[in-house]
Amino acid sequence: MGKQPNLYTFSDTNALAKTLRAYVLQCQTAGLERHGAFKVAVSGGSLPKTLAKALLDPGNGGPEDKINFSKWEIFFADERAVPLDHSDSNYKLLKDELLDKIPEDLGKPVVHPIDVRHLDDVQEMADQYQEELMRSFAAKDSVKLPIFDLLLLGCGPDGHTCSLFPNHELLRESDAWVAPIEDSPKPPKARITLTLPVVTHGIKIAFLATGEGKAGILKEILDTDEGRSLPCGLVNEGGGERVSWFTDAEAVNGVGFPKRGSL
């Protein structure tokens, strides 16, 4: 592996959210300098809640502390094949936690939900979402992979991330940008997901993992050889120093991997 990922740990989610905000702002500035926009992919699970805590905080009011949502394009790192108002929808989760609560003066992001006309055909749904990416990034025949400014990801108790599960054949997908999965071990079974090459190609990749339920799997991912072949371990391997882990004390209990003090 190239350089190692960065492991940050905080006493609780409030402290984590403060640093996450500073990190996202740095990524936003870099995206705006690079191409005048900030292209972000987000997962479901516990992430939208913590992200909202970070982004909806009034901040310090300084000029460098401005979240400029009008320049944001938000994509889904993975999504379940359900209507957008379904309780399993990652879009609905993000909408309820964050999108509906953005104050008007911060602007409105462009959000890219799945095309719900294809809920019964996840291959078609994945293809449509890939086309959505192509409309925003570039045609697939002109660039090998889309480059997200930031991917915000969760880590499952088995080491999965997005809807990329351990030992699943999808981990070997090397052509598609977006892939369907119909046998997700985490319900619901039918989903689409960004593929591993797209995830590891991001400019920055951040994992959010908090709570004692994550302690065993974080130790495995960060401290053991076996953990390197888990989906989160493969992201660490592919992304190296572009990967940052935002964790709390409970989640890293027993983890030996060196922690970093500041961004």
Ligand SMILES: O=C(O)[C@H](O)[C@@H](O)[C@H](O)[C@H](O)COP(=O)(O)O
């Ligand atoms: O749609 C999903 O199921 C998620 O995108 C999934 O990949 C999630 O991020 C992890 O399972 C972690 O979830 P928690 O943060 O809730 O543990």
